[in-house]
Amino acid sequence: MENLSQILGRLGGVYLLPVGLALGAFVLIGAPASWATLTIAGLSMGMMVFLMASGLSLIFGLMDVLNFGHSAFISFGAFVAATVLSALSGWVGADSVFLNSMALVFALLAAISFGLAAGWFFESVIIRPVYHDHLRQILITMGALIVSEQIILALWGGTPITVLRPHFLEGAIILGNVSVEIYRLFAFALGLVAFIGLYLVLNRSRIGLLVRAGVENREMVEALGFRIDRLFIGVFMVGSALAAVGGAMWAGYETLITPALGGEMMIVVFIVVIIGGLGSIEGTLLGAIMVGLTANYVGFLAPKLALASNMILMTIILLWRPNGLRPAVK
Amino acid sequence: MTLLSLNNMKTDIGQYAVLHGVTLDVPEGGVFVLLGRNGAGKTTTLRSIMGLWSPTPGSVTFRGADITGLHTADIARKGIAYVPENMGIFGGLTVEENLILATDKGRFDQPRLKRIYALFPALEQFWTKQAWSLSGGQKQMLAVARAIIEPRALILIDEPTKGLAPSIVAAMAEAFREISQSATILLVEQNFHFAKSIGRDMAVIDDGLVAHAGTMADFAADTELQERLLSLSA
Numbered sequence: 001m002e003n004l005s006q007i008l009g010r011l012g013g014v015y016l017l018p019v020g021l022a023l024g025a026f027v028l029i030g031a032p033a034s035w036a037t038l039t040i041a042g043l044s045m046g047m048m049v050f051l052m053a054s055g056l057s058l059i060f061g062l063m064d065v066l067n068f069g070h071s072a073f074i075s076f077g078a079f080v081a082a083t084v085l086s087a088l089s090g091w092v093g094a095d096s097v098f099l100n101s102m103a104l105v106f107a108l109l110a111a112i113s114f115g116l117a118a119g120w121f122f123e124s125v126i127i128r129p130v131y132h133d134h135l136r137q138i139l140i141t142m143g144a145l146i147v148s149e150q151i152i153l154a155l156w157g158g159t160p161i162t163v164l165r166p167h168f169l170e171g172a173i174i175l176g177n178v179s180v181e182i183y184r185l186f187a188f189a190l191g192l193v194a195f196i197g198l199y200l201v202l203n204r205s206r207i208g209l210l211v212r213a214g215v216e217n218r219e220m221v222e223a224l225g226f227r228i229d230r231l232f233i234g235v236f237m238v239g240s241a242l243a244a245v246g247g248a249m250w251a252g253y254e255t256l257i258t259p260a261l262g263g264e265m266m267i268v269v270f271i272v273v274i275i276g277g278l279g280s281i282e283g284t285l286l287g288a289i290m291v292g293l294t295a296n297y298v299g300f301l302a303p304k305l306a307l308a309s310n311m312i313l314m315t316i317i318l319l320w321r322p323n324g325l326r327p328a329v330k
Numbered sequence: 331m332t333l334l335s336l337n338n339m340k341t342d343i344g345q346y347a348v349l350h351g352v353t354l355d356v357p358e359g360g361v362f363v364l365l366g367r368n369g370a371g372k373t374t375t376l377r378s379i380m381g382l383w384s385p386t387p388g389s390v391t392f393r394g395a396d397i398t399g400l401h402t403a404d405i406a407r408k409g410i411a412y413v414p415e416n417m418g419i420f421g422g423l424t425v426e427e428n429l430i431l432a433t434d435k436g437r438f439d440q441p442r443l444k445r446i447y448a449l450f451p452a453l454e455q456f457w458t459k460q461a462w463s464l465s466g467g468q469k470q471m472l473a474v475a476r477a478i479i480e481p482r483a484l485i486l487i488d489e490p491t492k493g494l495a496p497s498i499v500a501a502m503a504e505a506f507r508e509i510s511q512s513a514t515i516l517l518v519e520q521n522f523h524f525a526k527s528i529g530r531d532m533a534v535i536d537d538g539l540v541a542h543a544g545t546m547a548d549f550a551a552d553t554e555l556q557e558r559l560l561s562l563s564a
Contacts, residue, residue, distance in 0.1 A: 206436045213420045213431055220418035223380055224432050224476075225406035328422055 046292025047191025055239020061279015
C-alpha cells in the first residue's frame with residue numbers, strides 16, 4: 001500500500017506547499033474576498049522577490065560565490081528606474097497607454113542595462129580575485145555593498161524618493177468583492193515571464209545545460225572542453241540584471257524608496273534562496289511564493305508576528321529539508 | 331609512436347609535494363595502465379595531465395605539442411577525455427543530456443551513438459532517466475560513454491572498477507578492449523587482475539615517481555617485482 005508521502009509526491013510533492021498554505025489561510029481568514037486579495041498580493045510580492053533572488057541563487061549555485069553585494073543591484077535598479085520614470089514624467093502621467101508603456105520599457109531597460117554592466121564590473125574586479133575563498137568573498141562583497149550604498153547616497157541623497165507609476169498601472173480591478181491592484185497583476189505577470197524565460201533557457205538550450213551541469217560539477221564541465229569562467233561572467237551579469245529589474249519593480253510597488261531598500265530586501269532574498277535550495281530556479285520560485293504568501297497571510301492574521309514570519313517559515317522548512325525545498329543536484 | 335610524454339612532472343597540492351618528477355612516455359594505441367599503492371600519485375598524475383592541478387616544474391607533451399599550463403578546457407579540446415574516480419556525472423541531468431553535453435556540436439553522431447548502445451545497452455534503456463537514479467555500474471558506463479561520444483585520441487580513466495560487481499567489471503574490460511582499438515586509454519587501476527587482462531603497457535608509480543615501466547606481459551610474469559612494487563602476493 002502506498003503511503004501518504006508517495007501519493008503527495010506523485011501529485012506534485014513540494015509544489016503543493018503554496019496550495020496547502022493558501023487553503024490553510026482560506027480556512028483561517030474566513031472571508032473569501034480578503035483571502036483573494038491577500039493571495040494575489042502574496043503572489044505578486046513573491047514574483048518580485050523571485051526576480052531579485054533568482055540571480056543570487058544561480059550565482060551561488062554555479063559559482064559558489066556568497067555575494068552579499070547582490071542587494072546593491074536591487075537598490076541601483078530601483079533608483080535608476082525611478083530616475084528614468086521621473087525624467088519621462090510627461091509620458092508616465094499621459095493618458096496614452098503607449099506613452100505609459102514606453103516610459104516603463106525605458107525604465108526597465110535602463111535597470112537591465114545597468115545591472116548587466118555593473119554585474120560585469122563586479123565579477124571582473126571584485127569577485128574574480130576571491131573565488132574559492134568564502135571568508136574574503138563575504139568581506140569584499142559586504143564592503144562593495146557599503147560603497148554602493150554610499151554612491152547612491154551621494155547621487156540621489158538620503159531623503160526618500162517618490163517613484164512615479166505609469167498611469168495605466170494605477171488603480172485596481174474590481175472582481176465582485178475583490179479589489180486587485182493592476183500594478184500587482186503586472187508584477188506577477190513580469191515575474192512569470194522571467195521565470196518561463198529562465199526555465200526555457202536552462203532546460204531547452206545548450207547554455208542552460210552547461211549552467212545546470214556547472215552548478216553540479218564545475219571541474220567536469222571544464223574537463224569536457226568548456227570555459228566555465230566565461231559562463232560565470234554571463235550568469236553573473238544576467239543575475240545582476242534580474243536583481244535590478246526586481247528592484248525597479250519593487251520601487252514601483254513601494255512608491256517611496258531610500259538607499260536602504262536593497263539591504264532591507266536582502267534578508268528576504270537570502271531566506272528565499274535558502275528555502276528554495278541553492279542553484280535551482282524552480283526552488284527559488286517556490287521559496288519566493290511561499291515567502292510572499294506567508295508575509296501577507298501572517299500580516300493579516302497575526303500582525304505582531306509579521307516581521308518574524310519568514311524566519312519561522314525558514315526554520316520550519318530547514319528542519320524538514322536541510323538543503324531547501326528543491327535544491328540543484330550536487 | 332609516443333602520444334603523450336610527461337617530463338619531470340612535479341605537482342604540489344597545497345603544501346604537500348605529491349609528484350616528485352614523473353617522466354613517462356605513453357605510446358599510441360592500446361591500454362596503458364598506471365599501477366601503484368594508495369597515495370602513490372596516480373590520480374594526481376591524471377589530474378596534472380588534464381590541467382586540473384598545475385605541474386611546476388615539468389612538462390606535458392601531447393601529439394608533439396606542449397600542453398603544460400593550458401586551461402583544462404583547452405586540453406580537453408585537443409582530444410583528451412577524462413573519467414575521474416568519482417565518475418563526474420551530472421546527476422540532475424538525464425543520460426541523454428549528460429552525453430549531449432560532451433558532443434562538440436550539440437548533436438549526436440548516430441553511428442557512434444549506436445556503438446555506445448552496443449557497448450552499454452543500459453544507457454539506451456535509461457536514456458531519459460536522471461543520472462542520479464542509475465546504479466553505480468550504470469553511472470560508470472555513462473562516464474565512459476561520455477568520454478567516447480566524440481572521437482578522442484587519449485582517454486584518461488581513474489579506477490573505473492572501484493566498487494563494481496564482477497559481472498560489470500567483465501563488461502567494462504570488454505568495452506575497454508573495444509575502445510582501445512580506436513583510442514589510447516591511460517588507465518589508473520588498483521585491481522591488478524583487471525589491469526593485467528586489458529593492459530598492453532604499464533608503469534608503476536611509487537611515492538610520486540615512476541618506479542618501473544614496461545610491458546604488462548613482462549610485469550605480469552615477474553611476481554617478485556609485483557611483490558616489491560605493489561605488495562602483491564603470488
